[in-house]
Amino acid sequence: MSTNLIDSYVSEVGRRLPRKTHTDIEAEIRSTLQDMLEERSQKTGNPINDEMILEVLKEYGAPEKVAATYQGERYLIGPRLYPIFMLVLRIVLMVTGVLAAIGLGIAVSQTLGHYSAETIIKAIANFATSIMTALGNIVFIFAILEWALFRAGVKIDVKGMPKVKEWDPRSLTKVSSPNQVKMGETIMEIVGCFAAIVIFNFYPQIIGFTPSLNGALLNGNWSSVTLVPLLSEAFFYYVPFLTMVWISTIILNIVLLRMGRWTTISRVFAIGLKVINIIIAAAMLAGPSLIAVTNLSLASAFGNADGVRILMTMITQGVIVALWLAIVAGSIDIIRIIYRTIEGSK
Amino acid sequence: MTNESFENVILELRRGMIVLAVLSQLNSEQYGYSLINSLKEHGLEIDQGTLYPLLRRLESQELLQSNWRIEADRPRRYYVLSDEGRTLLPRLRKEWTGIVSMMNKLLKEGA
Numbered sequence: 001m002s003t004n005l006i007d008s009y010v011s012e013v014g015r016r017l018p019r020k021t022h023t024d025i026e027a028e029i030r031s032t033l034q035d036m037l038e039e040r041s042q043k044t045g046n047p048i049n050d051e052m053i054l055e056v057l058k059e060y061g062a063p064e065k066v067a068a069t070y071q072g073e074r075y076l077i078g079p080r081l082y083p084i085f086m087l088v089l090r091i092v093l094m095v096t097g098v099l100a101a102i103g104l105g106i107a108v109s110q111t112l113g114h115y116s117a118e119t120i121i122k123a124i125a126n127f128a129t130s131i132m133t134a135l136g137n138i139v140f141i142f143a144i145l146e147w148a149l150f151r152a153g154v155k156i157d158v159k160g161m162p163k164v165k166e167w168d169p170r171s172l173t174k175v176s177s178p179n180q181v182k183m184g185e186t187i188m189e190i191v192g193c194f195a196a197i198v199i200f201n202f203y204p205q206i207i208g209f210t211p212s213l214n215g216a217l218l219n220g221n222w223s224s225v226t227l228v229p230l231l232s233e234a235f236f237y238y239v240p241f242l243t244m245v246w247i248s249t250i251i252l253n254i255v256l257l258r259m260g261r262w263t264t265i266s267r268v269f270a271i272g273l274k275v276i277n278i279i280i281a282a283a284m285l286a287g288p289s290l291i292a293v294t295n296l297s298l299a300s301a302f303g304n305a306d307g308v309r310i311l312m313t314m315i316t317q318g319v320i321v322a323l324w325l326a327i328v329a330g331s332i333d334i335i336r337i338i339y340r341t342i343e344g345s346k
Numbered sequence: 347m348t349n350e351s352f353e354n355v356i357l358e359l360r361r362g363m364i365v366l367a368v369l370s371q372l373n374s375e376q377y378g379y380s381l382i383n384s385l386k387e388h389g390l391e392i393d394q395g396t397l398y399p400l401l402r403r404l405e406s407q408e409l410l411q412s413n414w415r416i417e418a419d420r421p422r423r424y425y426v427l428s429d430e431g432r433t434l435l436p437r438l439r440k441e442w443t444g445i446v447s448m449m450n451k452l453l454k455e456g457a
Contacts, residue, residue, distance in 0.1 A: 025398075027414075028378065028423050032394055035379035035422075061395055069395040070402070 016067030077142045085142045092134045095194035100127040130202040178343040179261045186253045193246040232292040267341050274330045281326040375424040
């Protein structure tokens with residue numbers, strides 16, 4: 001009897017199964033195939049042959065189909081996260097749309113007199129890129145969440161929904177004020193984070209100076225308008241990290257909006273985000289300059305040496321102060337969250 | 347109703363019933379293939395792709411227990427009701443009888 005075919009079949013099924021269970025399932029399939037072959041051999045009165053094996057394997061089904069029956073339904077974003085995912089998506093699309101419109105407005109205003117189809121095409125292309133990138137980021141974050149929930153072994157019942165404690169309406173009165181989520185503050189934070197994600201990821205060009213704008217306004221020579229970028233490459237090195245923090249903050253806020261109250265887990269998560277923010281701000285303080293403009297670039301743009309010196313000092317010191325403020329504000333927030341956790345648990 | 351919709355409804359009906367059918371046959375130990383045959387003899391055809399994952403699920407829900415045994419020079423996995431499964435089966439049987447009599451009444455009225 002050619003067992004090679006059975007071995008190949010079983011191993012084909014096995015390599016599509018989770019590591020933990022595949023040996024056990026493989027052994028069971030092999031045992032069943034042997035039962036099926038023996039029964040067939042007894043019925044026909046013929047010894048087991050290759051033809052019989054082929055017939056049995058065909059009846060058992062394609063390896064990928066067999067393996068799929070053991071896995072249950074698997075999702076990139078499952079039913080428990082889908083409503084939150086859709087909510088995030090709607091907010092992102094709305095904010096991205098608004099910011100894209102602002103971007104288009106800025107682009108048009110900067111090319112007044114030279115308004116062209118190219119400007120519109122570029123703005124539309126930027127918009128499409130923004131939407132796709134935002135969508136990709138959100139799907140990526142939610143897919144990680146889904147995977148993490150699955151790995152954490154959140155129990156799933158027969159209908160595929162997570163097991164939850166029986167809801168008691170009396171729990172509503174137990175919510176004390178320190179645990180209540182402030183709607184306005186939360187929504188503002190969501191919008192602020194989205195704005196930051198979109199601006200720093202998709203419209204970094206709008207952060208800068210247009211020193212010749214006044215001249216252009218006076219003499220109408222719009223082609224002389226140039227943009228001096230404010231932020232250096234060193235700053236944009238931090239943008240992916242900041243983006244992850246902003247996306248996580250948005251998800252946390254959306255979860256809070258849905259739950260309506262703070263829990264210990266959400267507070268721990270919030271503290272974690274604040275700590276990451278402080279680390280990033282500290283790294284920015286210690287790292288290379290975040291400012292792209294130099295005395296030289298400002299001088300060539302403005303022409304006034306004294307004014308340039310003062311402006312450079314203001315910008316450099318302004319960034320340092322802003323970073324220290326971020327660290328201090330983050331630390332105060334952490335203390336506030338811990339205080340509210342203690343108050344809320346009373 | 348198209349044939350496809352009909353098949354889908356039948357599939358849904360069977361899905362709920364199969365769990366009880368399988369539990370009902372596992373008062374005494376059976377290995378997978380013998381269980382398929384025993385259900386077939388009673389008129390319920392069930393393929394391996396449905397049965398084995400279901401057996402694993404019922405075992406993870408602690409309604410069944412299983413053990414490997416060497417028989418005729420090869421291993422076979424035997425399944426049997428656990429204590430929890432034995433407690434649950436009469437309750438499920440009663441529930442099922444109630445469903446059948448309720449459905450009969452509904453279908454009689456609707457005829």
